[in-house]
Amino acid sequence: MSEPILALTGIRREIQEGGRTRPILSGIDLVVSPGQLVALVGPSGCGKTTLLSVAGALDADYQGEARLLGQDLRQLNDDARTRLRNEQLGFVFQAFHLLEHLSVAENVAVPLWLRDPPIPEVQANLQVQARLDEVGLGDRGNESVRQLSGGERQRVAIARALVGGPKLLLADEPTGNLDQVTGAKIAELFEQIRKLDCAVLIATHDRSLAARADQVIELGVP
Amino acid sequence: MRLGALLRRDLARSRRKLASVGLAVAGSVAVITLLGSVALGLYQGVVAPLLPRLPLDLLKVEPKTVSVGLLALDAGALGGGLDEVALARLRKLEGVTAVYPVVGSAFPISASGGEGFLGRRLRADIFATGLDPALVGGDVAKGYSFEDRSEGPIPVLVARRLLELYNSTVASAIERPKLSAEMVIGFQFELVLGSSMARGTPDPNRVSTRVAQVVGFSDHANLVGITIPEATLRRLNAGYDRPVSPLAAAYVKVDGPGRAGPVSQAIERAGLAVDETPKIIGTALTIAAVVLGLFAVMLLLLAAFGITQTFFLLVAERRLELAILRALGARAGDLARLVLWEASLVGALGGLFGVIVGASVAWVLDRVVIGQLPDLPFRPEHVVAFSPALLLGAAFLGVVAAFLGALVPAWRAAGANPATALRS
Numbered sequence: 001m002s003e004p005i006l007a008l009t010g011i012r013r014e015i016q017e018g019g020r021t022r023p024i025l026s027g028i029d030l031v032v033s034p035g036q037l038v039a040l041v042g043p044s045g046c047g048k049t050t051l052l053s054v055a056g057a058l059d060a061d062y063q064g065e066a067r068l069l070g071q072d073l074r075q076l077n078d079d080a081r082t083r084l085r086n087e088q089l090g091f092v093f094q095a096f097h098l099l100e101h102l103s104v105a106e107n108v109a110v111p112l113w114l115r116d117p118p119i120p121e122v123q124a125n126l127q128v129q130a131r132l133d134e135v136g137l138g139d140r141g142n143e144s145v146r147q148l149s150g151g152e153r154q155r156v157a158i159a160r161a162l163v164g165g166p167k168l169l170l171a172d173e174p175t176g177n178l179d180q181v182t183g184a185k186i187a188e189l190f191e192q193i194r195k196l197d198c199a200v201l202i203a204t205h206d207r208s209l210a211a212r213a214d215q216v217i218e219l220g221v222p
Numbered sequence: 223m224r225l226g227a228l229l230r231r232d233l234a235r236s237r238r239k240l241a242s243v244g245l246a247v248a249g250s251v252a253v254i255t256l257l258g259s260v261a262l263g264l265y266q267g268v269v270a271p272l273l274p275r276l277p278l279d280l281l282k283v284e285p286k287t288v289s290v291g292l293l294a295l296d297a298g299a300l301g302g303g304l305d306e307v308a309l310a311r312l313r314k315l316e317g318v319t320a321v322y323p324v325v326g327s328a329f330p331i332s333a334s335g336g337e338g339f340l341g342r343r344l345r346a347d348i349f350a351t352g353l354d355p356a357l358v359g360g361d362v363a364k365g366y367s368f369e370d371r372s373e374g375p376i377p378v379l380v381a382r383r384l385l386e387l388y389n390s391t392v393a394s395a396i397e398r399p400k401l402s403a404e405m406v407i408g409f410q411f412e413l414v415l416g417s418s419m420a421r422g423t424p425d426p427n428r429v430s431t432r433v434a435q436v437v438g439f440s441d442h443a444n445l446v447g448i449t450i451p452e453a454t455l456r457r458l459n460a461g462y463d464r465p466v467s468p469l470a471a472a473y474v475k476v477d478g479p480g481r482a483g484p485v486s487q488a489i490e491r492a493g494l495a496v497d498e499t500p501k502i503i504g505t506a507l508t509i510a511a512v513v514l515g516l517f518a519v520m521l522l523l524l525a526a527f528g529i530t531q532t533f534f535l536l537v538a539e540r541r542l543e544l545a546i547l548r549a550l551g552a553r554a555g556d557l558a559r560l561v562l563w564e565a566s567l568v569g570a571l572g573g574l575f576g577v578i579v580g581a582s583v584a585w586v587l588d589r590v591v592i593g594q595l596p597d598l599p600f601r602p603e604h605v606v607a608f609s610p611a612l613l614l615g616a617a618f619l620g621v622v623a624a625f626l627g628a629l630v631p632a633w634r635a636a637g638a639n640p641a642t643a644l645r646s
């Protein structure tokens with residue numbers, strides 16, 4: 001087996017609540033290999049989002065070991081974690097989180113705008129167009145995102161998550177805000193993404209989405 | 223620029239809020255430009271032309287509690303308070319560029335002559351003081367010199383006011399024509415050194431006669447006598463067993479009228495007196511400058527405060543968006559830079575607009591005021607003036623105020639937590 005994209009070992013996370021510490025995660029192990037689709041399931045409040053934050057280098061306040069593409073996240077400073085998110089990770093949020101003042105194509109381009117050193121505009125435009133084509137919005141780039149439906153918004157978000165050529169895509173309840181039919185179409189998209197040589201880690205309640213996974217991790221209430 | 227695309231769209235999105243806070247910056251900068259150009263105009267049009275007539279950068283320092291007349295009468299007996307040590311101290315004061323002593327005479331002097339235009343030969347006691355040619359060189363008539371010479375006539379400067387006094391009162395009283403400066407310059411008379419009517423002849427062996435010649439009129443010359451080169455008088459004093467000449471006063475040159483106030487204070491703390499006029503005007507100028515400066519700072523603080531408020535609001539409104547950007551790859555410093563760039567651009571545009579408005583208002587004001595001015599003896603051509611430093615400086619202050627005002631909001635923006643993007 002090739003080197004894993006993500007390797008979490010004994011991840012523990014506590015939060016301070018009214019002067020007391022409450023454990024959220026108590027010793028989670030998880031490995032995502034290249035091209036894998038991994039589903040993270042469990043009841044609300046079991047810590048799925050918390051675990052995605054650790055895996056996505058968004059939260060540095062954990063115990064245990066988190067390795068992303070062979071790098072120990074604890075060894076990286078904030079700027080290095082930021083670079084890693086920009087270049088190697090893609091994020092899809094339950095509430096889509098598009099930037100409302102930007103067009104469809106501009107939303108997809110944001111991760112490229114943030115890249116350091118900057119990507120030439122022509123190349124960036126090509127990448128954006130390719131991703132929009134893949135999610136079926138190739139001719140909608142100039143539209144404002146305000147006019148899009150929920151399913152279309154999530155397609156834009158997925159194109160944005162993929163535009164920088166990530167090795168791992170992290171999605172938190174990506175179908176949670178969508179009706180069943182639209183959710184099924186998004187689920188199909190995730191399966192296509194695996195063919196792009198990008199692993200996917202999805203936190204979801206959606207049984208049909210979890211059913212497509214190579215690996216299902218069940219989180220219990222701690 | 224790396225963040226340029228985001229910056230442009232942010233500016234476009236918030237143009238209303240940014241325009242209104244930009245106007246606040248513009249207002250402050252406009253008022254500063256207006257006040258600055260009026261201050262500069264009054265200085266260039268009114269104060270500066272008056273400077274040569276009323277040298278506000280030249281202070282006259284005297285020993286305390288002694289009148290000028292008395293000093294001239296017998297400076298040698300007094301000396302207290304003003305000596306070479308005091309001169310050295312004056313030279314060391316901050317803002318002082320030169321110190322010119324007024325040397326007194328240590329021996330009695332009388333003068334005789336005047337047949338030419340007084341009608342008969344007069345003999346009168348006279349007081350002499352010595353001044354550095356560097357101070358009064360500009361008052362010497364063309365073709366004459368005020369340097370110390372061992373031979374030939376001793377060059378003499380006469381108080382300009384003495385000529386004015388003569389013409390306005392004495393001439394008519396003795397039924398003689400008024401005198402012009404040209405008529406008096408070159409006039410020679412005799413000085414009797416070592417003897418006068420009031421003080422007699424202390425040492426008959428040391429009485430000598432020298433020819434003196436008027437070489438010019440000066441505002442710094444002794445009103446009740448003659449003024450000769452400092453070196454000449456020091457040399458003569460030494461001949462009367464006074465190797466160290468008495469000092470009647472000193473002129474202190476400062477590096478600008480605004481300095482007159484502070485330097486006067488320092489001198490008075492040292493126990494010497496300063497002639498009032500330049501002191502008062504210098505103090506007034508200093509106070510005006512300080513008041514203007516404080517006012518400008520207040521206006522800028524107001525503008526900066528407006529920027530702070532607006533950007534606090536923008537950062538608060540965009541908390542989630544900032545977290546999303548952090549998650550997608552914006553460094554904390556990127557978000558701070560975005561805020562600072564936005565504010566600086568608003569400050570630059572506001573500053574530019576403010577300078578244009580302020581300068582326009584100042585220009586109109588100038589036309590109106592000049593049109594209303596009565597025929598004054600020193601009628602200025604302008605009451606406002608612009609300089610590149612003033613205009614660029616005012617616009618730049620707008621940028622500085624905006625930048626400083628945005629520092630705390632920028633810091634707040636940089637603190638956005640990327641993990642909250644998943645939680646919202």
Ligand SMILES: Nc1ncnc2c1ncn2[C@@H]1O[C@H](COP(=O)(O)OP(=O)(O)O)[C@@H](O)[C@H]1O
Nearest residue numbers: 015024042043044045046047048049050051203
């Ligand atoms: N930043 C936080 N502040 C307060 N409580 C939190 C925070 N993060 C997580 N929690 C708590 O931790 C638990 C797990 O939350 P979460 O990871 O969002 O679970 P899930 O995504 O599985 O619903 C919940 O009880 C939640 O209230």
Ligand SMILES: [Mg+2]
Nearest residue numbers: 048049050172
């Ligand atoms: Mg969750």
